[in-house]
């Protein structure tokens with residue numbers, strides 16, 4: 001049943017994602033009347049805190065510290081519930097913000113229908129922000145609906161550790177879950193469609209990371225596209241290999257959430273399944289923006305947060321900060337030890353015809369790694385020999401997801417590599433590795 005009520009808001013935000021919730025709080029401070037629509041009360045706070053970064057890194061922490069799986073899942077649930085409540089209350093307690101628990105879809109440009117529990121309402125605004133995130137892109141293969149076949153979301157709800165796990169896909173989710181579930185004690189096999197995992201990474205680091213994962217007992221089946229899952233469970237691959245396991249994880253990428261969003265009722269353009277935006281993240285409808293995973297670019301919480309900054313700049317600072325201003329985007333892969341990367345590898349820099357120098361440290365030579373009794377890892381950096389700018393870093397080892405942020409800062413600020421090389425660092429720490437790492441040859 002549709003009511004005639006058509007309330008007008010200063011801003012409507014669809015989805016409780018990182019960008020959306022941050023924007024809602026910000027606009028409320030500016031005294032905008034804001035509607036935030038979230039389809040699932042169990043997703044208040046968005047993907048990151050409920051089903052992604054936070055729960056996975058919580059159980060990773062526990063796995064590395066020897067906590068049993070079932071205890072870890074319980075702790076993860078507590079952490080998530082606490083953060084979800086905090087996120088909800090932070091916005092719901094603001095007079096200017098109305099949180100609707102309902103599914104939003106466009107009726108036409110600037111008008112949305114919201115399916116609430118008991119009725120459907122229509123609301124309107126001159127400013128609409130689409131922050132609906134993404135979901136697992138489940139491949140159209142036979143057997144994906146069988147019991148025991150999971151996505152990254154559903155596996156996190158499983159109370160018992162599967163004895164064996166076949167993972168389809170060797171990207172971020174595939175490798176992180178492989179590392180975590182192996183540490184908990186499962187037998188893990190990763191089915192990789194290409195000739196290897198980490199194909200875009202520095203070759204030496206790739207080899208070191210794969211060797212380390214294999215030492216931990218993770219098995220890789222390369223050049224294998226999963227084609228069918230047979231009851232049992234047996235995954236049949238394109239190269240004839242069969243992988244048998246108690247559970248199967250689908251980790252084959254994530255696609256933007258645009259289904260049933262009613263975009264066909266608007267002038268919002270979609271390309272390759274994602275919403276088209278300009279450098280201010282404005283869609284093809286003026287004052288309607290798309291932020292986060294739904295725009296089909298990076299799929300990280302911190303890039304979604306940065307999307308908020310781009311939109312804020314457009315609304316309040318004449319758009320001086322755009323997607324082009326962002327600089328290099330670092331990324332981290334939470335295997336064990338973790339891997340982090342920013343900018344170019346040596347090979348990529350050479351292919352660009354740059355005059356480059358490389359720095360390299362095997363972490364078994366670094367004092368802090370002896371303190372922590374973890375000698376694993378290899379750090380590499382590439383610098384421009386002519387202007388001394390840092391071109392990139394590939395860091396496989398402890399604390400690399402933290403250290404890469406310092407390199408991002410230096411790259412954006414155009415700090416010459418010699419500065420990081422000659423900096424006074426506290427001791428004994430991981431960051432002091434930069435004294436040697438930037439001693440390039």
Ligand SMILES: Cc1cc2nc3c(=O)[nH]c(=O)nc-3n(C[C@H](O)[C@H](O)[C@H](O)COP(=O)(O)OP(=O)(O)OC[C@H]3O[C@@H](n4cnc5c(N)ncnc54)[C@H](O)[C@@H]3O)c2cc1C
Pocket residue numbers: 014015016017018019020037038039040043044045046047048051052053054056057102103104105131132133134152173257260261291292293294298299300301302304
């Ligand atoms: C397992 C996993 C681990 C990850 N780990 C990391 C990590 O360590 N670090 C990192 O940076 N990134 C990580 N990511 C990626 C990161 O979680 C996402 O990039 C980020 O959460 C996307 O946020 P967003 O702002 O696009 O929207 P989301 O947080 O996805 O929010 C979108 C919200 O919109 C709601 N919604 C959708 N459609 C509608 C509708 N029509 N009406 C109303 N509501 C709707 C959804 O329910 C959802 O709550 C991980 C992802 C996964 C799956």
Ligand SMILES: NC(=O)c1ccc[n+]([C@@H]2O[C@H](COP(=O)([O-])OP(=O)(O)OC[C@H]3O[C@@H](n4cnc5c(N)ncnc54)[C@H](O)[C@@H]3O)[C@@H](O)[C@H]2O)c1
Pocket residue numbers: 139168169170171172173174176191192193194224225226227251252253254298299300331332333334
């Ligand atoms: N640490 C982090 O920041 C982090 C962690 C987890 C997820 N994420 C985000 O989530 C997104 C999704 O992660 P993901 O791992 O699902 O995607 P991904 O794109 O990283 O990897 C998916 C892999 O699955 C392979 N694949 C697809 N179909 C296959 C098949 N039938 N058989 C075998 N392999 C197949 C693809 O070739 C690809 O290598 C990432 O893009 C990332 O941005 C980030």
